[in-house]
Amino acid sequence: MSLLAKIAEIENEMARTQKNKATAHHLGLLKARLAKLRRELITPKGGSGGGTGEGFDVAKTGDARIGFVGFPSVGKSTLLSNLAGVYSEVAAYEFTTLTTVPGVIRYKGAKIQLLDLPGIIEGAKDGKGRGRQVIAVARTCNLILIVLDVLKPLGHKKLIEHELEGFGIRLNKQPPNIGFKKKDKGGINFTATCAQSELDAETVKSILSEYKIHNADITLRSDSTADDLIDVVEGNRVYIPCIYVLNKIDQISIEELDIIYKIPHCVPISAHHRWNFDDLLEKIWDYLHLVRIYTKPKGQLPDYTAPVVLPDGKTSVEDFCLKIHKNLMKEFK
Numbered sequence: 001m002s003l004l005a006k007i008a009e010i011e012n013e014m015a016r017t018q019k020n021k022a023t024a025h026h027l028g029l030l031k032a033r034l035a036k037l038r039r040e041l042i043t044p045k046g047g048s049g050g051g052t053g054e055g056f057d058v059a060k061t062g063d064a065r066i067g068f069v070g071f072p073s074v075g076k077s078t079l080l081s082n083l084a085g086v087y088s089e090v091a092a093y094e095f096t097t098l099t100t101v102p103g104v105i106r107y108k109g110a111k112i113q114l115l116d117l118p119g120i121i122e123g124a125k126d127g128k129g130r131g132r133q134v135i136a137v138a139r140t141c142n143l144i145l146i147v148l149d150v151l152k153p154l155g156h157k158k159l160i161e162h163e164l165e166g167f168g169i170r171l172n173k174q175p176p177n178i179g180f181k182k183k184d185k186g187g188i189n190f191t192a193t194c195a196q197s198e199l200d201a202e203t204v205k206s207i208l209s210e211y212k213i214h215n216a217d218i219t220l221r222s223d224s225t226a227d228d229l230i231d232v233v234e235g236n237r238v239y240i241p242c243i244y245v246l247n248k249i250d251q252i253s254i255e256e257l258d259i260i261y262k263i264p265h266c267v268p269i270s271a272h273h274r275w276n277f278d279d280l281l282e283k284i285w286d287y288l289h290l291v292r293i294y295t296k297p298k299g300q301l302p303d304y305t306a307p308v309v310l311p312d313g314k315t316s317v318e319d320f321c322l323k324i325h326k327n328l329m330k331e332f333k
Contacts, residue, residue, distance in 0.1 A: 062111035063309035070147035072119030176228035179219030
Protein backbone atom coordinates (compact mmCIF):
# COMPACT_ATOMS: atom_id res chain seq x y z
CA MET A 1 0.00 0.00 0.00
CA SER A 2 1.52 3.32 -1.02
CA LEU A 3 2.02 6.24 1.36
CA LEU A 4 -0.60 8.30 -0.45
CA ALA A 5 -3.17 5.53 -0.11
CA LYS A 6 -2.44 5.22 3.62
CA ILE A 7 -2.79 8.98 4.05
CA ALA A 8 -6.07 9.03 2.13
CA GLU A 9 -7.40 6.17 4.26
CA ILE A 10 -6.62 7.97 7.53
CA GLU A 11 -8.09 11.23 6.22
CA ASN A 12 -11.29 9.40 5.28
CA GLU A 13 -11.54 7.83 8.72
CA MET A 14 -11.05 11.22 10.35
CA ALA A 15 -13.80 12.69 8.18
CA ARG A 16 -16.16 9.87 9.19
CA THR A 17 -15.47 10.13 12.93
CA GLN A 18 -17.74 12.41 14.93
CA LYS A 19 -15.95 14.95 17.10
CA ASN A 20 -16.80 14.66 20.79
CA LYS A 21 -15.10 13.88 24.09
CA ALA A 22 -15.35 10.13 23.61
CA THR A 23 -13.57 10.20 20.22
CA ALA A 24 -10.96 12.89 21.04
CA HIS A 25 -8.46 10.20 22.05
CA HIS A 26 -8.95 8.25 18.80
CA LEU A 27 -8.72 11.40 16.66
CA GLY A 28 -5.48 12.40 18.41
CA LEU A 29 -3.98 9.02 17.49
CA LEU A 30 -5.07 9.36 13.87
CA LYS A 31 -3.61 12.88 13.67
CA ALA A 32 -0.26 11.63 14.99
CA ARG A 33 -0.22 8.78 12.47
CA LEU A 34 -1.06 11.21 9.68
CA ALA A 35 1.75 13.57 10.70
CA LYS A 36 4.24 10.69 10.67
CA LEU A 37 3.20 9.57 7.20
CA ARG A 38 3.38 13.15 5.93
CA ARG A 39 6.92 13.46 7.27
CA GLU A 40 7.94 10.30 5.40
CA LEU A 41 6.41 11.79 2.28
CA ILE A 42 8.45 15.00 2.65
CA THR A 43 11.73 13.19 3.40
CA PRO A 44 11.56 9.82 1.62
CA LYS A 45 13.44 6.95 3.27
CA GLY A 46 16.22 5.07 1.52
CA GLY A 47 19.03 6.03 -0.79
CA SER A 48 19.68 9.18 -2.72
CA GLY A 49 17.42 8.06 -5.60
CA GLY A 50 17.91 9.49 -9.06
CA GLY A 51 19.62 12.74 -9.96
CA THR A 52 18.20 15.95 -8.56
CA GLY A 53 17.19 17.37 -11.93
CA GLU A 54 17.75 21.03 -12.68
CA GLY A 55 18.32 23.42 -9.79
CA PHE A 56 15.24 24.90 -8.23
CA ASP A 57 16.32 26.89 -5.22
CA VAL A 58 18.01 30.26 -5.57
CA ALA A 59 20.91 31.56 -3.48
CA LYS A 60 19.73 33.76 -0.63
CA THR A 61 20.70 37.42 -1.04
CA GLY A 62 19.61 40.63 0.62
CA ASP A 63 18.09 41.14 4.06
CA ALA A 64 14.87 39.18 3.61
CA ARG A 65 13.31 36.74 1.23
CA ILE A 66 9.72 36.72 -0.01
CA GLY A 67 8.11 33.92 -2.01
CA PHE A 68 5.06 34.31 -4.26
CA VAL A 69 2.84 31.24 -3.93
CA GLY A 70 -0.39 30.70 -5.86
CA PHE A 71 -2.23 28.73 -8.49
CA PRO A 72 -1.15 29.09 -12.12
CA SER A 73 -2.24 32.24 -13.98
CA VAL A 74 -3.06 34.49 -11.04
CA GLY A 75 -0.47 37.13 -11.95
CA LYS A 76 2.63 36.19 -9.90
CA SER A 77 5.02 36.84 -12.77
CA THR A 78 3.37 40.14 -13.71
CA LEU A 79 3.64 41.22 -10.06
CA LEU A 80 7.35 40.35 -9.98
CA SER A 81 8.04 42.10 -13.30
CA ASN A 82 6.30 45.30 -12.21
CA LEU A 83 7.67 45.35 -8.63
CA ALA A 84 11.29 44.42 -9.31
CA GLY A 85 11.67 45.23 -12.98
CA VAL A 86 12.87 41.69 -13.70
CA TYR A 87 11.49 39.96 -16.75
CA SER A 88 9.60 36.80 -15.79
CA GLU A 89 7.82 35.25 -18.75
CA VAL A 90 4.14 36.17 -18.82
CA ALA A 91 1.60 34.49 -21.10
CA ALA A 92 -2.10 33.70 -21.22
CA TYR A 93 -1.64 29.98 -20.51
CA GLU A 94 -1.06 28.19 -17.20
CA PHE A 95 2.39 27.06 -15.98
CA THR A 96 4.31 29.73 -17.91
CA THR A 97 6.86 29.88 -15.07
CA LEU A 98 8.64 26.53 -14.65
CA THR A 99 11.54 27.37 -12.32
CA THR A 100 12.11 29.96 -9.64
CA VAL A 101 12.67 33.47 -10.99
CA PRO A 102 14.42 35.82 -8.52
CA GLY A 103 14.18 39.60 -8.35
CA VAL A 104 15.39 42.24 -5.88
CA ILE A 105 13.74 45.43 -4.67
CA ARG A 106 15.14 48.13 -2.43
CA TYR A 107 12.66 49.45 0.08
CA LYS A 108 13.43 51.79 3.00
CA GLY A 109 17.12 50.95 2.64
CA ALA A 110 16.63 47.18 2.80
CA LYS A 111 17.42 44.78 -0.01
CA ILE A 112 14.51 42.36 -0.33
CA GLN A 113 14.70 39.29 -2.53
CA LEU A 114 11.48 38.31 -4.32
CA LEU A 115 10.99 34.79 -5.66
CA ASP A 116 8.41 34.07 -8.34
CA LEU A 117 7.64 30.38 -7.76
CA PRO A 118 5.87 28.16 -10.30
CA GLY A 119 2.12 27.75 -9.75
CA ILE A 120 1.09 24.95 -7.41
CA ILE A 121 -1.92 22.72 -7.91
CA GLU A 122 -4.10 20.70 -5.59
CA GLY A 123 -2.10 17.75 -4.29
CA ALA A 124 1.21 19.67 -4.50
CA LYS A 125 2.26 18.52 -1.02
CA ASP A 126 2.00 14.92 -2.27
CA GLY A 127 4.44 15.72 -5.06
CA LYS A 128 2.07 16.63 -7.90
CA GLY A 129 3.33 19.10 -10.51
CA ARG A 130 6.74 19.73 -8.89
CA GLY A 131 4.76 20.92 -5.89
CA ARG A 132 7.27 19.56 -3.42
CA GLN A 133 10.17 21.58 -4.75
CA VAL A 134 8.02 24.72 -4.86
CA ILE A 135 6.90 24.35 -1.26
CA ALA A 136 10.44 23.45 -0.14
CA VAL A 137 11.65 26.81 -1.49
CA ALA A 138 8.68 28.51 0.20
CA ARG A 139 9.84 27.04 3.54
CA THR A 140 13.06 29.08 3.34
CA CYS A 141 11.28 32.43 2.90
CA ASN A 142 10.82 35.09 5.61
CA LEU A 143 7.40 36.00 4.27
CA ILE A 144 4.99 34.27 1.92
CA LEU A 145 2.73 36.22 -0.42
CA ILE A 146 -0.22 34.07 -1.45
CA VAL A 147 -1.35 35.56 -4.74
CA LEU A 148 -5.06 35.01 -5.43
CA ASP A 149 -7.32 35.96 -8.33
CA VAL A 150 -10.21 38.14 -7.13
CA LEU A 151 -12.57 36.61 -9.68
CA LYS A 152 -11.90 33.03 -8.56
CA PRO A 153 -13.61 31.79 -5.37
CA LEU A 154 -11.96 32.19 -1.97
CA GLY A 155 -11.84 28.40 -1.79
CA HIS A 156 -8.45 28.71 -3.49
CA LYS A 157 -7.08 30.36 -0.37
CA LYS A 158 -8.14 27.33 1.71
CA LEU A 159 -6.59 24.91 -0.79
CA ILE A 160 -3.21 26.66 -0.82
CA GLU A 161 -3.19 26.92 2.98
CA HIS A 162 -3.95 23.20 3.16
CA GLU A 163 -1.06 22.37 0.80
CA LEU A 164 1.41 24.50 2.81
CA GLU A 165 0.18 23.17 6.18
CA GLY A 166 0.64 19.63 4.91
CA PHE A 167 4.30 20.44 4.33
CA GLY A 168 4.92 21.74 7.84
CA ILE A 169 4.51 25.47 7.13
CA ARG A 170 2.32 27.34 9.63
CA LEU A 171 1.02 30.68 8.36
CA ASN A 172 0.51 33.72 10.62
CA LYS A 173 0.82 31.59 13.76
CA GLN A 174 3.09 31.60 16.78
CA PRO A 175 4.84 28.40 17.89
CA PRO A 176 2.63 26.68 20.51
CA ASN A 177 3.57 27.34 24.12
CA ILE A 178 4.35 23.73 25.02
CA GLY A 179 7.40 22.50 26.91
CA PHE A 180 8.67 19.16 25.60
CA LYS A 181 11.76 17.43 26.94
CA LYS A 182 12.77 13.81 26.32
CA LYS A 183 14.25 11.79 29.22
CA ASP A 184 15.89 8.40 29.65
CA LYS A 185 13.53 7.12 32.33
CA GLY A 186 10.64 8.16 34.57
CA GLY A 187 7.65 7.78 32.25
CA ILE A 188 5.50 10.60 30.90
CA ASN A 189 5.28 13.56 33.27
CA PHE A 190 2.31 15.69 32.23
CA THR A 191 1.55 19.14 33.68
CA ALA A 192 -0.93 21.75 32.46
CA THR A 193 -0.74 25.29 33.86
CA CYS A 194 -4.22 26.20 32.58
CA ALA A 195 -7.50 24.45 31.79
CA GLN A 196 -7.35 22.23 28.68
CA SER A 197 -10.34 21.77 26.42
CA GLU A 198 -8.90 19.02 24.24
CA LEU A 199 -5.80 17.36 25.67
CA ASP A 200 -5.66 15.20 28.79
CA ALA A 201 -2.91 12.95 30.18
CA GLU A 202 -4.34 9.91 28.39
CA THR A 203 -4.44 11.56 24.94
CA VAL A 204 -0.95 13.01 25.36
CA LYS A 205 0.38 9.55 26.30
CA SER A 206 -1.23 7.90 23.29
CA ILE A 207 0.12 10.55 20.87
CA LEU A 208 3.63 10.20 22.31
CA SER A 209 3.46 6.39 22.23
CA GLU A 210 2.68 6.67 18.51
CA TYR A 211 6.13 8.33 18.22
CA LYS A 212 7.62 5.63 20.49
CA ILE A 213 8.34 8.22 23.19
CA HIS A 214 7.69 6.73 26.63
CA ASN A 215 9.75 9.05 28.85
CA ALA A 216 9.27 12.81 28.58
CA ASP A 217 8.23 15.97 30.40
CA ILE A 218 5.28 17.75 28.80
CA THR A 219 4.19 21.20 30.03
CA LEU A 220 1.15 22.86 28.47
CA ARG A 221 1.22 26.60 29.16
CA SER A 222 -1.79 27.47 27.01
CA ASP A 223 -4.98 25.77 25.86
CA SER A 224 -3.48 23.51 23.19
CA THR A 225 -4.85 21.11 20.61
CA ALA A 226 -3.57 17.70 19.53
CA ASP A 227 -2.17 19.36 16.39
CA ASP A 228 -0.08 21.76 18.50
CA LEU A 229 1.41 18.87 20.46
CA ILE A 230 2.21 16.96 17.26
CA ASP A 231 3.88 20.09 15.82
CA VAL A 232 6.12 20.35 18.90
CA VAL A 233 7.04 16.65 18.87
CA GLU A 234 7.78 16.66 15.13
CA GLY A 235 9.96 19.73 15.64
CA ASN A 236 10.33 20.51 11.92
CA ARG A 237 7.60 23.11 11.59
CA VAL A 238 8.36 26.60 10.31
CA TYR A 239 6.23 29.59 11.33
CA ILE A 240 6.08 32.16 8.55
CA PRO A 241 4.02 35.35 8.29
CA CYS A 242 1.81 35.53 5.23
CA ILE A 243 -0.04 38.20 3.23
CA TYR A 244 -2.88 37.39 0.85
CA VAL A 245 -2.50 39.46 -2.31
CA LEU A 246 -5.77 39.73 -4.23
CA ASN A 247 -4.84 40.50 -7.81
CA LYS A 248 -6.89 41.74 -10.80
CA ILE A 249 -9.02 44.28 -8.88
CA ASP A 250 -9.42 46.23 -12.12
CA GLN A 251 -12.15 43.71 -13.01
CA ILE A 252 -14.46 44.21 -10.01
CA SER A 253 -16.68 47.01 -8.66
CA ILE A 254 -15.86 49.51 -5.90
CA GLU A 255 -18.44 47.92 -3.56
CA GLU A 256 -16.77 44.53 -3.87
CA LEU A 257 -13.42 46.17 -3.18
CA ASP A 258 -14.76 47.60 0.10
CA ILE A 259 -15.76 44.11 1.24
CA ILE A 260 -12.36 42.67 0.27
CA TYR A 261 -10.57 45.31 2.34
CA LYS A 262 -12.15 43.86 5.50
CA ILE A 263 -10.42 40.46 5.13
CA PRO A 264 -7.47 40.21 7.58
CA HIS A 265 -3.88 39.92 6.25
CA CYS A 266 -5.14 40.95 2.84
CA VAL A 267 -4.05 43.52 0.21
CA PRO A 268 -5.99 44.04 -3.03
CA ILE A 269 -3.82 45.10 -5.98
CA SER A 270 -3.74 45.15 -9.75
CA ALA A 271 -0.34 43.90 -10.92
CA HIS A 272 -1.02 44.84 -14.53
CA HIS A 273 -1.98 48.47 -13.81
CA ARG A 274 0.39 48.81 -10.80
CA TRP A 275 -2.44 49.84 -8.49
CA ASN A 276 -1.95 49.86 -4.71
CA PHE A 277 1.70 48.76 -4.81
CA ASP A 278 2.66 51.30 -2.11
CA ASP A 279 0.10 49.74 0.26
CA LEU A 280 1.49 46.27 -0.51
CA LEU A 281 5.10 47.34 0.12
CA GLU A 282 4.12 49.01 3.40
CA LYS A 283 2.37 45.84 4.55
CA ILE A 284 5.35 43.69 3.48
CA TRP A 285 7.60 45.92 5.58
CA ASP A 286 5.28 45.54 8.60
CA TYR A 287 5.17 41.75 8.33
CA LEU A 288 8.93 41.30 7.84
CA HIS A 289 9.68 42.93 11.24
CA LEU A 290 13.01 44.39 10.16
CA VAL A 291 15.06 46.91 12.11
CA ARG A 292 17.29 49.46 10.39
CA ILE A 293 20.53 50.37 12.14
CA TYR A 294 22.40 53.45 10.94
CA THR A 295 26.16 53.59 11.41
CA LYS A 296 28.16 56.72 12.12
CA PRO A 297 31.86 57.28 11.47
CA LYS A 298 33.74 59.00 14.31
CA GLY A 299 33.19 62.74 14.34
CA GLN A 300 30.89 62.73 11.32
CA LEU A 301 27.15 62.69 10.74
CA PRO A 302 25.35 59.33 10.54
CA ASP A 303 25.07 57.79 7.07
CA TYR A 304 21.32 57.67 6.40
CA THR A 305 21.60 56.09 2.96
CA ALA A 306 22.80 52.56 3.72
CA PRO A 307 21.48 51.09 7.00
CA VAL A 308 22.39 47.65 8.32
CA VAL A 309 19.12 45.73 8.37
CA LEU A 310 18.52 43.05 11.01
CA PRO A 311 15.44 40.98 11.88
CA ASP A 312 13.54 42.19 14.94
CA GLY A 313 14.63 40.22 18.02
CA LYS A 314 18.15 39.61 16.66
CA THR A 315 19.53 43.06 17.28
CA SER A 316 22.43 42.50 19.69
CA VAL A 317 25.87 43.97 18.97
CA GLU A 318 27.02 40.45 18.13
CA ASP A 319 24.31 40.02 15.44
CA PHE A 320 25.24 43.42 14.06
CA CYS A 321 28.93 42.49 13.76
CA LEU A 322 28.16 39.14 12.15
CA LYS A 323 25.97 40.84 9.57
CA ILE A 324 28.86 43.10 8.49
CA HIS A 325 31.64 40.49 8.62
CA LYS A 326 32.38 37.49 10.79
CA ASN A 327 35.96 38.63 11.46
CA LEU A 328 34.67 41.74 13.25
CA MET A 329 33.70 39.61 16.26
CA LYS A 330 37.19 38.15 16.61
CA GLU A 331 38.89 41.54 16.52
CA PHE A 332 36.49 43.08 19.03
CA LYS A 333 38.16 44.27 22.23
